[in-house]
Amino acid sequence: MSTISPGEIARLQVCLRRLLGSQGLTVNPPPRPGLSVELAVNGEVIGTLHRDDDEGEVSYNLNIVLLEEDLPAKA
Template sequence: MSALSASEIARLQVTLRRLFGSPTLTVNKPPRPGLSVELSVNNEVVGTVHRDEDEGEVSYAIHVTILEEDLPEA
């Protein structure tokens, strides 16, 4: 996996906001090189975004983490 450019981060944010219908979704550049790009909703980090390039084709994978304690009561 390789790092995301500033242009990719901006384009992903536009696409993900449209896809999920969430204007508060943000794709955040890592504060330091080597750290993951974070995906946030309402300023709460909900996951990470990773870039993969294979045979000249680029794709992006989102890993969303939901803690059991954040789920509603059964």
């Protein structure tokens, strides 16, 4: 996995807002060097983004974390 540049962060935010239909979504640079780029909705971090460069083909992996405590009550 390689580092995501500030320009890529901006482009990813535009793309993810469009794909997921949420203007409250933000892609944030790592809080410290060496950490992951964070995906947040309305300020709450919900996952991380990672860049993969395989033989010149670039892709981005999104890992979203859902906590049991955030799910609706069981029926």
